[in-house]
Amino acid sequence: MAASGQNVHGEADLVCRYRPSSVLDAGCGTGRVAVELARRGITVAGVDADAEMVGAARAKAPELAWWHADLAGFSTDHRFDLVVLAGNVIPYVAAGSRSAAVAACARALVPGGRLVAGFSLRPGWPTAQEYEGWCADAGLMAEHRFATWDGDPFAGGDYLVAVHVLGAAHVGHIER
Numbered sequence: 001m002a003a004s005g006q007n008v009h010g011e012a013d014l015v016c017r018y019r020p021s022s023v024l025d026a027g028c029g030t031g032r033v034a035v036e037l038a039r040r041g042i043t044v045a046g047v048d049a050d051a052e053m054v055g056a057a058r059a060k061a062p063e064l065a066w067w068h069a070d071l072a073g074f075s076t077d078h079r080f081d082l083v084v085l086a087g088n089v090i091p092y093v094a095a096g097s098r099s100a101a102v103a104a105c106a107r108a109l110v111p112g113g114r115l116v117a118g119f120s121l122r123p124g125w126p127t128a129q130e131y132e133g134w135c136a137d138a139g140l141m142a143e144h145r146f147a148t149w150d151g152d153p154f155a156g157g158d159y160l161v162a163v164h165v166l167g168a169a170h171v172g173h174i175e176r
């Protein structure tokens with residue numbers, strides 16, 4: 001992708017616009033996003049339900065914190081400025097556990113922290129409205145909706161990048 005001129009770090013770029021000091025990469029897979037954020041000087045941790053993925057992430061960056069856990073039951077004493085759900089994590093979480101997974105992400109945030117999630121809107125997958133409902137139940141307020149990780153405005157297309165704020169009562173500022 002990089003060789004063909006595509007931005008392979010769109011997720012990290014968007015996350016960095018919110019200037020977090022600490023980020024939890026939830027559903028981190030092999031650590032693609034977390035490793036890039038760490039390279040940019042952000043304190044990161046990753047969590048994933050797949051032991052092999054976590055093992056690959058740990059092998060890639062042993063100095064970072066990697067946790068093997070199902071998001072639906074996940075809890076940590078750490079609090080992060082931002083939690084990112086990149087690469088269709090929410091659709092891959094079991095249908096009955098998605099609301100619990102979003103709630104766990106919210107619990108991992110500092111007050112005013114952000115949850116940033118990007119996923120395809122496909123038949124049979126969670127809808128934008130369902131996701132918004134799980135966020136509202138977790139005390140998260142909608143801040144931005146994008147169609148891409150580059151920050152293009154969302155106009156009802158087939159991909160959503162949703163940004164929510166924990167307990168915030170206003171729409172915040174985004175770095176351009």
Ligand SMILES: C[S@@+](CC[C@H](N)C(=O)[O-])C[C@H]1O[C@@H](n2cnc3c(N)ncnc32)[C@H](O)[C@@H]1O
Pocket residue numbers: 026027028029030031032033047048049050053069070071072085086087088089092093094097101
């Ligand atoms: C398509 S991959 C995306 C990986 C990574 N975020 C990325 O963008 O490269 C989806 C990831 O979600 C993880 N996942 C699915 N359900 C999960 C759950 N309940 N708790 C934690 N991770 C989960 C999978 O193990 C997988 O690594």
